[in-house]
Amino acid sequence: GNVCCPKINLKTSNVKHKLRSVFGDYKLHLGVDGSVTTCNGCPVPKHSNLPLYLYRDRQGRWVAGPEIGAVRGSLRGGQSEDPGLVMDCPCQATTWQCYDKGWQDDTTVRVGKCQVFRQGY
DSSP, X not given: OOOSOSEEEEEESOTTOTTGGGOEEEEEOBOTTSOBOEETTEEOEEEXXXXXXXXXXXXXXXXXXXXXXXSOOSEEEEOSXXXXXXXXXXXXXXXXXEESSSEEEOTXXXXXXXXXXXXXX
């Protein structure tokens, strides 16, 4: 899969969100050899300031968390309109859940596309 957004903004409308550190800009993460880090066939964007990643899990959901490929993260995004859709990019997730003693639906979460690719990102 190819992430269609070189930079993604994960945001919430809840200013007091208990997971607020997970929100912010994510951009494609390069390994030490300069290649793009992937998980389950998809590139992995990394948080701009923190050791947090957005990766696709084995079920095809997008998960935000500190460990690439971990079963559980802080947030996860899925598809409600088209459950069979293979999401190649987090921008395709329409429903998000946050982890708080179990997965809870979170309607405050949105993914903003940053499609303009400029040098200096």
